[in-house]
Amino acid sequence: MKLTLDRQSSTPLVQQVADQLQAWIDHQRLRPGSRLLSIRQLAREQGVSQSCVIEAYDRLVAKGVLEARHGAGFFVAEQRLSEPLRDLPLPDETLSNRWQQFSDNPAELLNLCCGWLPSSWRASEAIAQAVRQVSRGPLEDLLDYCPPLGLARLRSQLHKGLGQIGIQVSPQQILTTQGASHGLDLLVRTLLKPGDKVLVESPGYYNLYNLLRHHQVEMLRMPRTASGPDVEVVETLLKRHRPRCLYINSLYHNPTGSSLTPKVAYRLLELAREHDVQIIEDDIYADFQDGAVTRLATLDAEQRVIYLASFSKTLSSSLRSGYLVAAPALITRLAELKMVSGLGTSRFTEQVVAQMLASGSYRKSVARLRPRLAQHMAKALGQLEASGWQVFTEPYGGMFVWARCPGWDFAALNRQAMACSVLLAPGSAFDPQGAASDWLRINVAYLQDQRAQAFLQRTRRPPSS
């Protein structure tokens, strides 16, 4: 065996040895079960140190290419995968289409309807710094379980942040979660049983629909208007069906981008009190807004509102960090379930978020996002109008605009989108029963991409039949 090692290369010698050994085995000059040269022999033959060979062999053992047999040396592994996993068909193909956008997207499509901001907009360097800081901090954060209610330092920061937006609670009312959807799951499991009824917005958050369906909870639809749910419909549904609770996005509603007006907010709270229902207020876009805004949790005086939030949209979806606020007795039940169903959240990722809140780097990063989003929203509204599209409402912030192109159905729009390498999500996904719709949730952060612009251009012509 002769390896060609380049001592001037920026690739470490160990890696060169490992790579070339593997290439050699791959070309079947070595068969499964073959014994490799001893560490000493290979080191002498190639003029490298024994520790270099040990390290290279170790890496190939870790990759499953070699096997170490105690006292006998290193052998080509018997059970090698014939192909690396990345070359196999994506296993996620077996899953329903609804999760397709969560899979890595090898086709380089522009996901114009997705629910997150571009990587380049986000505070990746600040996150990386916080990660490194936590890696140098107390060992507990690298090794230990997190307390049931969440990391005290994170909860203390959340408590301050809630106070700043006018939500006055005790620290005992804050429970950390792995994102808002985990919080929703804990709530649904704790508050609802199969057959119960819940008021949901229509259009609305599709993963809430999935969750409620999974729990066999019946959904009653509140039509979303530009100022919030239609309160007359809400009143009728409350009287007729006696639902257990009501779910709402007050701010920058998903998918319409509309926000609750104070009048609608007060009426909803009044109705909730009269009919004794709980409100789940999902406020995951809270930090896209600076300063005072109409929120049910701010106006609530009787712990009727359960407040949910998350760092997935404004910071990172990878860290899985969110929280919820509720009455202390409910928090205790939710925390029990959180432990029973998974022994809690990640202490490491909670410390990363706490670090960014404490250092102010989170605050700075959202302060940079807001004007950028506002600029893209204004541009998007102008371009959609110029292209003959109709918008549901003109959002005053956030990332979504809900729009349709008169004369075009989803199938026709989708053909044009595919031709421009643009991925669309059907409007039906945002309907509780999956009814067809010609509305699209457009994420304004992606509309200036040339693929999206080309798509918009194509919709100026009448659809080809």
Place this chain on the structure above:
Amino acid sequence: MKLTLDRQSSTPLVQQVADQLQAWIDHQRLRPGSRLLSIRQLAREQGVSQSCVIEAYDRLVAKGVLEARHGAGFFVAEQRLSEPLRDLPLPDETLSNRWQQFSDNPAELLNLCCGWLPSSWRASEAIAQAVRQVSRGPLEDLLDYCPPLGLARLRSQLHKGLGQIGIQVSPQQILTTQGASHGLDLLVRTLLKPGDKVLVESPGYYNLYNLLRHHQVEMLRMPRTASGPDVEVVETLLKRHRPRCLYINSLYHNPTGSSLTPKVAYRLLELAREHDVQIIEDDIYADFQDGAVTRLATLDAEQRVIYLASFSKTLSSSLRSGYLVAAPALITRLAELKMVSGLGTSRFTEQVVAQMLASGSYRKSVARLRPRLAQHMAKALGQLEASGWQVFTEPYGGMFVWARCPGWDFAALNRQAMACSVLLAPGSAFDPQGAASDWLRINVAYLQDQRAQAFLQRTRRPPSS
């Protein structure tokens, strides 16, 4: 205002300014709502740069001490916490005692019965390094959601590792989870409904009992012997009750430390086939063992065994990383529920684990743990015998030994333990119905601590009545 800044100090100027401003406010020389000096004024007065003042004010805003009002400057926050959260009574006190050991332990007690290894034994430096490597890697790992089945690179590593212990599956059969307890929760929600019956080991894993109780699943107890569950009892229960599945720790059983013999393993698989029940094999201590060992998943030829594992015990409980292996159709259902109930696992922490598997640092760290555990196990068995204790069986590895001190009940033992600052978990925690027990799960990694030795010493005398 006069701040005393020390330009020779190792504390950065920004921090000095922030700390001293906060101290000043704390001593109530500044009241809530008071306006602070402008950035320019404070900078001039203290002879520091404006950017230094901006940074200091920013930190105090992030801490909730100050508020920034757009265009008007900085003010002392209206809604300051009078005390920092860490000085409040621990909110976790409101939770049931069962989670006490998961809370930070300010009392410096030695947790002799806990379910994890000491920090000093674990590969914290290697974890920290992997964390830093991932922080410098692709942005997706810092920012994005993880695919439904888990990170492909981690699943590829897991696939190789499973092959190395003789579990032959396709990559489509591997689903990542936030630890084994999350995997169990997904399984219970997917496979069982209230009123269903499940065979559980007695003594056994208390969080499984909690989970099954939460789902209103009926538990039937299989007495654990030194060689595995009592197969005669299993046969009777299967005939009489037609349970849906059977849960087992094959290796280093929690809490007894015993392992399945091949004879019992074959008989269990035979019985499972005859009575058509599924087996959930929880193998979270797998990597405490090197090389071949009796496992149901290895012997299983008909996808009757669902295999669960985790990195919580051998690497880190903080990262929340585990996985499960099952038939492809079941994996699809579990992955759907994983997404519906929380939008998946943390891509960041999965990349950290994948990195440690690929580099071999995980393999090295468990290779260091094994002899250390074996040494502590041998020592513990000798010391317990010398102190007159009885052990259930002599485990050949792992961290638990199940032991009792004849003549002593739990209350008497606990009094002596408390006197030595040793925290015990009652044996009743490991009984499906919480029945009193004088057995203790002793974690051998902690028994050489002088507090544990003092406790052992005290049990050599007869209990005081």
